Amino acid sequence: MIETKKLSLFLVILISMISCHKQTQNLSETEISNDPMVELLAKMTLEEKIGQMTQYNGFWDSTGPAPKEGDAKEKYDHLKSGRVGSMLNVSGVKEVRKLQEIAVKETRLGIPIIFGLDVIHGHKTLAPIPLAEVASWDLDAIEQSARMGAEEASARGINWTFAPMVDISRDARWGRVMEGAGEDPYLGSLVGKARVRGFQGTDLSKNNTIAATAKHFAGYGFAESGRDYNAADVGTVTLFNTILPPFKACVDENVATVMNAFNTLNGIPATGDEYLQRDILKGEWGFEGFIISDWGSGAEMIAHGFAKDLEHAAILAANAGSDMDMESYAFVKHLATAVDSGHVDIKHIDDSVLRILRIKEALGLFDDPYRYCDKEREKTVPYHEDHATLVRDMAKKSIVLLKNEDRTLPLSTEQKNIVVIGDLAQEKTSPLGSWRIGSDDGTAISVIEGLEAKDVKFKYKSGPALISQPASFINEVIINKDDRTGFDAAVKAAKKADVVVMVLGEHGFQSGEGRSRTDLGFPGMQQELLEAVKEVNDNIVLVVMSGRPLVLTWAEENVPAIVQAWQLGTESGNAIADVLFGEYNPSGKLPMTFPRDVGQVPIYYNKLNTGRPGPSDLVFWSHYIDESNNPLYPFGYGLSYTQYKYSGLKAVASGPKSITVDLTVSNVGEMAGEEVVQLYIQDKVASVSRPIKELKGFEKIMLQPGESKVVSFELTEQELGFFNTKGTFIFEPGEFTVMVGPNSRDLSTTTIEL
Numbered sequence: 001m002i003e004t005k006k007l008s009l010f011l012v013i014l015i016s017m018i019s020c021h022k023q024t025q026n027l028s029e030t031e032i033s034n035d036p037m038v039e040l041l042a043k044m045t046l047e048e049k050i051g052q053m054t055q056y057n058g059f060w061d062s063t064g065p066a067p068k069e070g071d072a073k074e075k076y077d078h079l080k081s082g083r084v085g086s087m088l089n090v091s092g093v094k095e096v097r098k099l100q101e102i103a104v105k106e107t108r109l110g111i112p113i114i115f116g117l118d119v120i121h122g123h124k125t126l127a128p129i130p131l132a133e134v135a136s137w138d139l140d141a142i143e144q145s146a147r148m149g150a151e152e153a154s155a156r157g158i159n160w161t162f163a164p165m166v167d168i169s170r171d172a173r174w175g176r177v178m179e180g181a182g183e184d185p186y187l188g189s190l191v192g193k194a195r196v197r198g199f200q201g202t203d204l205s206k207n208n209t210i211a212a213t214a215k216h217f218a219g220y221g222f223a224e225s226g227r228d229y230n231a232a233d234v235g236t237v238t239l240f241n242t243i244l245p246p247f248k249a250c251v252d253e254n255v256a257t258v259m260n261a262f263n264t265l266n267g268i269p270a271t272g273d274e275y276l277q278r279d280i281l282k283g284e285w286g287f288e289g290f291i292i293s294d295w296g297s298g299a300e301m302i303a304h305g306f307a308k309d310l311e312h313a314a315i316l317a318a319n320a321g322s323d324m325d326m327e328s329y330a331f332v333k334h335l336a337t338a339v340d341s342g343h344v345d346i347k348h349i350d351d352s353v354l355r356i357l358r359i360k361e362a363l364g365l366f367d368d369p370y371r372y373c374d375k376e377r378e379k380t381v382p383y384h385e386d387h388a389t390l391v392r393d394m395a396k397k398s399i400v401l402l403k404n405e406d407r408t409l410p411l412s413t414e415q416k417n418i419v420v421i422g423d424l425a426q427e428k429t430s431p432l433g434s435w436r437i438g439s440d441d442g443t444a445i446s447v448i449e450g451l452e453a454k455d456v457k458f459k460y461k462s463g464p465a466l467i468s469q470p471a472s473f474i475n476e477v478i479i480n481k482d483d484r485t486g487f488d489a490a491v492k493a494a495k496k497a498d499v500v501v502m503v504l505g506e507h508g509f510q511s512g513e514g515r516s517r518t519d520l521g522f523p524g525m526q527q528e529l530l531e532a533v534k535e536v537n538d539n540i541v542l543v544v545m546s547g548r549p550l551v552l553t554w555a556e557e558n559v560p561a562i563v564q565a566w567q568l569g570t571e572s573g574n575a576i577a578d579v580l581f582g583e584y585n586p587s588g589k590l591p592m593t594f595p596r597d598v599g600q601v602p603i604y605y606n607k608l609n610t611g612r613p614g615p616s617d618l619v620f621w622s623h624y625i626d627e628s629n630n631p632l633y634p635f636g637y638g639l640s641y642t643q644y645k646y647s648g649l650k651a652v653a654s655g656p657k658s659i660t661v662d663l664t665v666s667n668v669g670e671m672a673g674e675e676v677v678q679l680y681i682q683d684k685v686a687s688v689s690r691p692i693k694e695l696k697g698f699e700k701i702m703l704q705p706g707e708s709k710v711v712s713f714e715l716t717e718q719e720l721g722f723f724n725t726k727g728t729f730i731f732e733p734g735e736f737t738v739m740v741g742p743n744s745r746d747l748s749t750t751t752i753e754l
């Protein structure tokens, strides 16, 4: 199959090279092949080919007339003349159909458009933000959540999502950590695969599956200082062992598309990086889908000082292997000239176009361009009871119990005198997070509503407002720093309470794209309010809402119970109430390290040792003089209302390059619960220094009180090997430490020699 494709491509390239590109190719079927996409390519003019490589943001107002002037007019004319291959940010059957009809009925070749959108954690119904979902460590649930997003979006005309984001990041200052899978490449790879499976299903041509995008290739999560869009500078070992594996995993899962990135990686803007795109992705990994640029990232190569103008940017991007240009107009304006002048080889154009056509073909768009335009199906969105249940389950699983001194939690619904404090407790928009294009403001269940639904009796005092102006996707969030209205009333109410539930954290629009922070504390007056409440009442349950790890050091030292509740989507308040009142026993585990202080960032568990790990009596060891090296909560950490015991760790060589690991986990508490059993290794001595521990396996198991289960893992060359300084994967025999436990800190250890 691949051979036939290669042969067909070769023929078409040959043909294109000897033909005049401005004219329609006039070739008989037998001259080329039986491959309809190759045939189609052969019929295309250069302009039409470049059209396929062009993606425009939506411009069409379905209720109004066709655009008559400005940018929109130009886009409309291009659409009519077959110079647009894809659109983003158009949704709803009516709108999509209208544009598709133009592409299919009014252009010379009638090639359908592929419609892309950021379907990141659901569409109308929202699941928890991606980082939160990963805290579930439940790959099936994560897959189902992506499936739900695909169901809803595809019913509204969409057939392509710009997800999953698989950028590994170790820096909580970077606002986009909310969209990824956290700091670990092993977990990130499995989550990436699950999400691709969820979006794409087993048959892309079904009307409820959509093409996925692994993004942002590559290094975007390593933005210097955690500042979005900033340069990334990483060595080969980190690139190959940490950044690339989740992308490779998605390619292995047949992800349809890959998005490149805004950033420079080691001085080269990702969009113009031939090594990454041609040599690695399309070459070594054999990726057969297409590469979409990030929004305007082609043009941004000018600001990077890499391209001298937009034409140069078009040349660099096309030559480097970028197949489709999102909104930088570089290809549509300049690629034809670049081909004419010999700066871009037509074979690159043909390769790109064929890749794009093949994805459209796989989506079934050539059989039925209106496949995703079923008005009846669209009516099943927005409200779907099954989806509400699904996202509530996902939200419960995503919650991480960080502290529970003296079994403060769970609370009883009979509990008298509960006071709930915090502006975020009443929020119906913030829990939706910042990536929620398809959903409407105010559609999340607030914590207050969640408690009311349980018939809990409580008093609510919001305290000061968190924001002073309504927040939006495109503007900076304005935090209230001076209006103290409600502060004293909240403290007064807290004084008389038996238990105070404080809901504090970031607003949903404080994390996400363009939302880096230098301060990882509670914004506004929240910390002050927390401390004031603590003065009058010790019995505080702190519910933290955030899109990233926050610094919770003061809370850890002063508050008996802490629940990490992220931004949990549509069913947020119900899920939080389920956990607070023990209807669900928390099982979430952190996918990112929580620092004690922002000065420790980037902080991550799978670090290298130093030559001076210490501690030592003298200062000459690797440490801070004003803070511990340790995080507040380590990667993989999370408590339960029950207790688990780990015993009987055994590791034996099952071959020259493999290890079998067995252990027993018991529920020694009083409540049924799910535990994420984690396996880490260390390659003790290697030709490249290896991390002090690396996650290489996990299993989530359900245990009834008193129940024990044996958990087994098989470590093979794939888990035991690593990429060396040349980017080559190698296995080196020797001594390995094998560690198992409930998180990356509290581990039972054994060693084994291979």
Ligand code: BGC
Pocket (backbone or CB within 6 Å): 088, 118, 162, 215, 294, 295, 513
């Ligand atoms: C983001 C991408 C996103 C694209 C389209 C960009 O700003 O970086 O992740 O898919 O916009 O919305």
